Amino acid sequence: MDHFSTARLTAQRLREDHLADLVALHLDPDVSRYLGGVRSAEVTKTYLATNMAHWDQHGFGLWVLRTKDGAFAGRAGIRHILVDGVDEVEIAYTFKRDLWGQGLASEIATALTEIGLSQLKLPSLIGLVAVEHCASRRVLEKANYALEKHTSHHGEDVVIYRIRR
Template sequence: MDHFSTDRLTAERLNEDHLADLVALHLDAEVSRYLGGVRAPEVTKTYLVTNMAHWDEHGFGLWTLRSKDGAFAGRAGIRHILVDDVDEIEIAYAFKREFWGQGFASEIASALTDIGLSQLALSSLIGVVYVGNGASRRVLEKSHYLLERNTNRHGEDVVIYRIRR
């Protein structure tokens, strides 16, 4: 599933051509506040390579997102991560600031959940959210994820939300 669309977004499988957009996204301090902080371009390049390899290994991963007019909007996806030494599959999303507060995160979370549970037939998905990120918590709650627990990830207090098939 290299491409998909929602009402207002088109998604394309992550590839090398997306590096400049990802670098700009990850250099924005406000966007990166709940992503572990601003990432240097070299770190984003490693991130891109790692996430392209995820596609090759698992058949799913991250997509870049564009608005219907073609403007880069952000990134989102479904990927394996380790949480408390357990292999989990999370949905993740990050948008440029000009796309905040317009329902894009809820739109993509709903699409990712449907892809993960219905099309990929995964048994469950999680969302990992910094405790203080109220907006992202509300997105997951609106998408019917249930708060499962608190934990610490990379030195940050986070909450784990889960939805099951």
């Protein structure tokens, strides 16, 4: 599933030529506030390599998102993540700041959930969110994820939402 689209977005499997767009996204302090902070170009390059390897290992991962006119919008995906010593599969989504508040996160969260549960036949998906990130928590709630627990991840207070097939 290298490509898919929603009503307002197209998604393309992560590739090396997406580096510049990802660097710009990760350098925005508002965008990166709940992602562990601003990431340098070098850190983003490592992030890109890690997530491309995830595709090779699992057959799914992160996609770059574009608006219907082709403009870079952000990134989103389905990926393995270790939480409290357990291998989980999370949905993740990050958009450019100028696209916030338009319902795009809810649109992509719904699409990722459908892909993960129906097409990939995963037993469950999680959303891992900073406790204070109310907008992202609301996205997961609207997509029918249920709050499961509070925990700590990389030194951050987070909540885990889950949906099951």
